[in-house]
Amino acid sequence: MDFELSDELKDFKKMVREFALSEFTSEVARKHDFEESYPDDLRKKSLEKGIIDFASPWKTMVAIEELCRVDAGLGISVTVPYFGAEVIMLFGNDMQKEKYLSQVNQGKKIMGLAVTEPGGGSDVAANKTEAVKSGDKYILNGSKMFITNGQIADFFVMLARTSKAEGEKKHRGMSTFIVESKFKGFSSSKLEGKLGVRATNTAELILNNVEVPSENLIGEEGKGFYYIMTFFNISRVFVAAQAIGVAQGALDRTLEYLKNNAPKGEMQNEYVQFTISDMATRIEAARLLMYKAASYLFQFKPNPTITSMAKGYASEAAVFASEKAMELTGMYGLSGDIERYFRDAKIMEIWEGTSEVEKLIIARMLEKESDSSE
Amino acid sequence: MNDDLRLMKETVRDFSIKNIENTSLKIEREGIDRNLIKKLSEQGFLGATAPQKYGGSELDILSYCAILEELSSFSPSVGVLVYLYNSIGAKAFENTSLAEEYLPKILSGEITLGFGYGDILEGFEAESRTGDGSLLKRDVIFPGADKFMVIDGQGEDVIFASGTIRESKNKKSLGMRGLGISDVKLDMAQSRKVCKKSELEKALGNSSLEIASILLGIIKGALDKAIEYAKVRTTFDHYLKDYSPIAFSLSLLKSEEEMLRSYIYESDANPRKGLNALLFSEALSKRATKQALQTHGGYGYLEDFGVEKFYRDAMAVSTILFRGKKDRKRLSDEVFGVNSGFL
Numbered sequence: 001m002d003f004e005l006s007d008e009l010k011d012f013k014k015m016v017r018e019f020a021l022s023e024f025t026s027e028v029a030r031k032h033d034f035e036e037s038y039p040d041d042l043r044k045k046s047l048e049k050g051i052i053d054f055a056s057p058w059k060t061m062v063a064i065e066e067l068c069r070v071d072a073g074l075g076i077s078v079t080v081p082y083f084g085a086e087v088i089m090l091f092g093n094d095m096q097k098e099k100y101l102s103q104v105n106q107g108k109k110i111m112g113l114a115v116t117e118p119g120g121g122s123d124v125a126a127n128k129t130e131a132v133k134s135g136d137k138y139i140l141n142g143s144k145m146f147i148t149n150g151q152i153a154d155f156f157v158m159l160a161r162t163s164k165a166e167g168e169k170k171h172r173g174m175s176t177f178i179v180e181s182k183f184k185g186f187s188s189s190k191l192e193g194k195l196g197v198r199a200t201n202t203a204e205l206i207l208n209n210v211e212v213p214s215e216n217l218i219g220e221e222g223k224g225f226y227y228i229m230t231f232f233n234i235s236r237v238f239v240a241a242q243a244i245g246v247a248q249g250a251l252d253r254t255l256e257y258l259k260n261n262a263p264k265g266e267m268q269n270e271y272v273q274f275t276i277s278d279m280a281t282r283i284e285a286a287r288l289l290m291y292k293a294a295s296y297l298f299q300f301k302p303n304p305t306i307t308s309m310a311k312g313y314a315s316e317a318a319v320f321a322s323e324k325a326m327e328l329t330g331m332y333g334l335s336g337d338i339e340r341y342f343r344d345a346k347i348m349e350i351w352e353g354t355s356e357v358e359k360l361i362i363a364r365m366l367e368k369e370s371d372s373s374e
Numbered sequence: 375m376n377d378d379l380r381l382m383k384e385t386v387r388d389f390s391i392k393n394i395e396n397t398s399l400k401i402e403r404e405g406i407d408r409n410l411i412k413k414l415s416e417q418g419f420l421g422a423t424a425p426q427k428y429g430g431s432e433l434d435i436l437s438y439c440a441i442l443e444e445l446s447s448f449s450p451s452v453g454v455l456v457y458l459y460n461s462i463g464a465k466a467f468e469n470t471s472l473a474e475e476y477l478p479k480i481l482s483g484e485i486t487l488g489f490g491y492g493d494i495l496e497g498f499e500a501e502s503r504t505g506d507g508s509l510l511k512r513d514v515i516f517p518g519a520d521k522f523m524v525i526d527g528q529g530e531d532v533i534f535a536s537g538t539i540r541e542s543k544n545k546k547s548l549g550m551r552g553l554g555i556s557d558v559k560l561d562m563a564q565s566r567k568v569c570k571k572s573e574l575e576k577a578l579g580n581s582s583l584e585i586a587s588i589l590l591g592i593i594k595g596a597l598d599k600a601i602e603y604a605k606v607r608t609t610f611d612h613y614l615k616d617y618s619p620i621a622f623s624l625s626l627l628k629s630e631e632e633m634l635r636s637y638i639y640e641s642d643a644n645p646r647k648g649l650n651a652l653l654f655s656e657a658l659s660k661r662a663t664k665q666a667l668q669t670h671g672g673y674g675y676l677e678d679f680g681v682e683k684f685y686r687d688a689m690a691v692s693t694i695l696f697r698g699k700k701d702r703k704r705l706s707d708e709v710f711g712v713n714s715g716f717l
């Protein structure tokens with residue numbers, strides 16, 4: 001058991017931190033937060049500088065944490081253009097990987113993952129968007145809600161129903177498609193007024209008789225639900241990294257305040273000391289859970305229980321740490337950058353499986369695992 | 375709660391439904407407009423506790439708390455505005471020579487009043503002199519106002535002066551967006567002394583029950599929205615209210631809200647009542663607004679649903695009006711009867 005990152009990863013982490021500190025300045029972060037604008041220049045720069053190395057999941061995880069530590073809105077914005085890529089990587093064919101994924105890897109295209117609908121996010125099997133086969137095409141109708149990159153992505157991995165929902169087995173008739181935003185009948189409208197992560201682009205997608213060529217079906221028809229759940233078991237590790245970044249950043253900035261800006265003696269007060277100890281302990285515990293989930297996953301032995309624990313716990317740690325950071329820094333935090341951490345943190349408990357959904361997964365797995373003799 | 379209080383609450387509620395509910399999103403985006411301030415004045419809310427001779431309503435404290443609670447349950451920004459006018463503004467002016475000249479104009483909404491007192495909060499350096507003799511005040515609440523009540527450059531006195539927003543910060547405030555928070559440059563040439571800073575500090579310290587009432591309104595506004603939403607939203611073929619974690623947590627929070635309300639409106643005069651209510655409501659407001667937002671899922675994260683503002687405002691009120699360690703220590707001192715909790 002070794003709790004250290006490899007030397008290579010440590011160097012990489014340092015490089016990412018330096019990049020984030022020099023590029024994600026207060027001014028830049030505030031501007032994109034205020035305007036709710038996507039930082040495309042930073043996306044390109046982070047690619048050029050090798051901050052994003054999609055070939056290495058460990059590096060991706062470390063980069064996400066370090067970037068979000070400085071600013072979550074910007075950090076997520078530059079790492080999310082690949083959102084959903086694993087679905088194509090694992091279940092797509094060579095043509096799809098060549099035509100779509102390679103473009104994304106080179107930074108020439110942006111993608112997104114469209115699962116949630118206005119009527120439901122947690123209950124994925126209740127999705128209503130329909131895909132009806134017609135000759136060598138599928139015709140898609142429906143809508144998708146809260147889709148990250150919704151307005152800027154060139155294409156989406158999209159979940160749609162290919163056969164009618166039947167009672168308990170609703171999740172069976174679903175399939176995933178690659179849907180280009182330039183396909184006729186596709187439209188999107190930006191969702192404004194988010195509490196946090198305001199640099200990220202979020203939109204509602206409308207599909208009005210969108211014709212998708214059959215070759216854009218990912219894997220097999222009817223297996224979409226399974227593909228998406230497999231994907232979430234991967235991406236949740238990266239959300240844990242986002243959350244830990246936010247939590248760590250909130251702690252960094254609190255310590256900086258206590259050392260440099262707080263009234264004298266503040267750091268010696270035990271109430272303050274206990275609070276920062278609590279923040280740090282939760283962050284460390286969350287990070288260990290994430291490393292454990294990642295090490296299972298990146299060795300191709302995913303452990304959904306640990307993954308859900310990591311995502312759920314890290315999200316709570318982010319909300320906790322940012323709340324405590326506000327409490328300890330008061331007006332300084334309110335008028336400076338710390339309040340942004342407080343607003344950004346809350347999304348972690350919502351997207352890619354709410355905290356409640358993670359708990360349901362953990363409980364189901366516990367029930368299942370307790371049947372085996374181990 | 376007696377019938378008078380009940381009636382007062384109904385009146386404020388009707389007023390809020392008519393004048394705030396439909397525009398609450400606009401208030402968040404564009405700020406409270408003068409028209410609403412005029413209406414608050416006409417109803418006697420703006421000067422709820424101020425002397426009648428200056429245009430106030432001279433209401434008792436609990437009626438005033440009822441106003442703060444009900445307004446805040448629709449728009450915490452409006453609740454905080456009324457609080458600042460009464461508990462800070464009118465209080466500071468009351469026994470001064472400026473009262474006659476200015477209070478009637480302020481309480482009628484003719485002159486609007488902004489507040490810069492961030493430096494009362496522990497150790498916060500909130501201003502600096504600029505070269506031209508004007509005073510730059512950081513983090514002024516309601517910076518778009520005509521006149522301002524702020525702590526002067528020496529940190530001794532409260533002064534009253536005209537001023538202008540220095541520059542837009544390119545940043546939305548965390549909470550109370552209906553009022554806004556920004557830096558203001560004050561014209562010191564025309565400034566007038568109002569009272570000692572210590573008096574303002576005392577006024578803030580004495581208004582714990584009022585702040586608790588604002589937080590109670592925030593708690594109510596957030597929980598009611600979540601409870602309504604849990605009745606209509608379904609996941610996995612069931613209403614959210616049917617799931618035990620959601621039902622249990624919202625209903626327990628609701629009962630805590632109701633206990634807080636009974637406590638605030640009970641008439642015994644426990645000298646610790648205000649502080650008790652403040653510390654309890656501060657913690658509860660954070661938990662309740664968080665659960666309310668969470669219950670809304672992704673919709674909770676967008677301003678359109680009107681629930682995230684409670685989450686922001688609970689934190690902002692807790693930062694700006696509640697004084698963290700200072701108030702916790704005040705309560706400890708009272709409970710132990712001697713200086714305590716200082717290490």
Ligand SMILES: Cc1cc2nc3c(=O)[nH]c(=O)nc-3n(C[C@H](O)[C@H](O)[C@H](O)COP(=O)(O)OP(=O)(O)OC[C@H]3O[C@@H](n4cnc5c(N)ncnc54)[C@H](O)[C@@H]3O)c2cc1C
Binds near residue numbers: 194353608
């Ligand atoms: C900024 C943002 C970006 C997003 N990006 C994407 C994206 O790129 N792609 C995408 O597909 N989706 C995206 N989402 C959607 C997100 O994943 C969903 O919001 C989330 O899954 C929750 O779904 P919902 O909003 O429909 O909430 P609901 O499913 O309606 O849930 C509401 C509440 O009920 C709780 N709940 C539900 N069922 C139960 C139960 N059985 N027991 C206990 N509690 C329960 C939930 O935990 C939640 O608290 C995004 C959302 C946001 C806000």
